[in-house]
Amino acid sequence: MNEADRLDAALESDLAAFAASPDVRAMIETGGEIGEALDAWELGPGVRERIYARAIAGSRSRGVAARLRSLGLDRRVQAVAGGTVVTIAAAAVGVAVTRGRRHSDASAA
Amino acid sequence: MAHRTAAELEEERLEILAAQRDRAAFATLYERYVDQIHAYAYTLTHDMEQANDVTAATFTRAIEELPRFQWRGVPYSAWLYRVAANLVSRERRRPGWIELEPRMLPDARADPALQAEEGSRADEVRAAVAGLPHDQRQAILLRFGGDLRNREIADVMGRSEGAVKLLTFRALTALRRRLGAPLPAERLTRSGS
Numbered sequence: 395m396n397e398a399d400r401l402d403a404a405l406e407s408d409l410a411a412f413a414a415s416p417d418v419r420a421m422i423e424t425g426g427e428i429g430e431a432l433d434a435w436e437l438g439p440g441v442r443e444r445i446y447a448r449a450i451a452g453s454r455s456r457g458v459a460a461r462l463r464s465l466g467l468d469r470r471v472q473a474v475a476g477g478t479v480v481t482i483a484a485a486a487v488g489v490a491v492t493r494g495r496r497h498s499d500a501s502a503a
Numbered sequence: 504m505a506h507r508t509a510a511e512l513e514e515e516r517l518e519i520l521a522a523q524r525d526r527a528a529f530a531t532l533y534e535r536y537v538d539q540i541h542a543y544a545y546t547l548t549h550d551m552e553q554a555n556d557v558t559a560a561t562f563t564r565a566i567e568e569l570p571r572f573q574w575r576g577v578p579y580s581a582w583l584y585r586v587a588a589n590l591v592s593r594e595r596r597r598p599g600w601i602e603l604e605p606r607m608l609p610d611a612r613a614d615p616a617l618q619a620e621e622g623s624r625a626d627e628v629r630a631a632v633a634g635l636p637h638d639q640r641q642a643i644l645l646r647f648g649g650d651l652r653n654r655e656i657a658d659v660m661g662r663s664e665g666a667v668k669l670l671t672f673r674a675l676t677a678l679r680r681r682l683g684a685p686l687p688a689e690r691l692t693r694s695g696s
Contacts, residue, residue, distance in 0.1 A: 428643060445562070448559035453563045
């Protein structure tokens with residue numbers, strides 16, 4: 395077992411590895427100090443609230459954007475469907491007009 | 504260095520379930536992890552604005568992904584750290600990225616009298632961590648700031664567990680040298696030379 399393995403085992407609470415090397419013990423001590431220093435990192439209440447508000451606002455705005463995107467897709471579908479309806483209606487009107495003309499021509503003759 | 508117990512993990516699983524049912528319950532998870540994620544982001548970027556941005560973006564993503572989040576028996580922080588790590592990596596890849604000198608933040612809520620005595624040492628320790636090469640810094644922050652296990656750290660960093668073990672060893676050797684007395688083996692070498 396090399397020193398890196400021994401340190402790793404000691405970090406995982408292996409007491410034998412901890413006891414085996416003074417270097418490892420020293421590094422574990424340093425690790426403990428680092429843990430304490432990082433635990434002491436504490437944001438003020440104002441900063442915490444601001445970051446939370448930003449996170450909430452960010453998720454809402456992205457949610458709205460996603461809904462708008464899906465709405466945009468729906469609109470395209472509606473546009474295609476609407477266009478089809480208009481085309482069919484125009485064709486129907488055209489047919490009716492043509493029939494009307496033929497009918498009026500026939501009765502005139 | 505204390506990893507999460509099974510009971511603590513179960514408690515966290517229930518909190519996540521509660522937050523999935525009621526978004527307001529997410530505040531509990533935010534309160535627990537905001538300092539850790541912010542310390543991680545700041546120590547990696549050395550920039551307070553970026554740390555605030557990365558932290559806010561991490562929790563934005565957390566809120567968005569909450570309905571789809573699946574519990575895998577590892578601390579929720581492992582997932583948050585991975586998101587934050589990706590955001591920092593994206594920042595680092597930007598053309599204008601410059602790594603500033605570490606400037607450490609004093610504790611915002613600490614008793615001023617205590618802060619004068621203890622804060623300076625905590626600042627010194629955090630500055631030493633902030634001065635490590637990027638990968639070592641990340642391994643140390645995840646191990647001692649996030650209390651994550653090697654496999655969880657490896658997952659966040661996209662490295663092997665063996666690589667994480669070596670990074671931790673090298674980082675702690677360097678930090679011990681910088682922060683405290685030289686290691687006993689080094690003392691022996693010095694006295695022998």
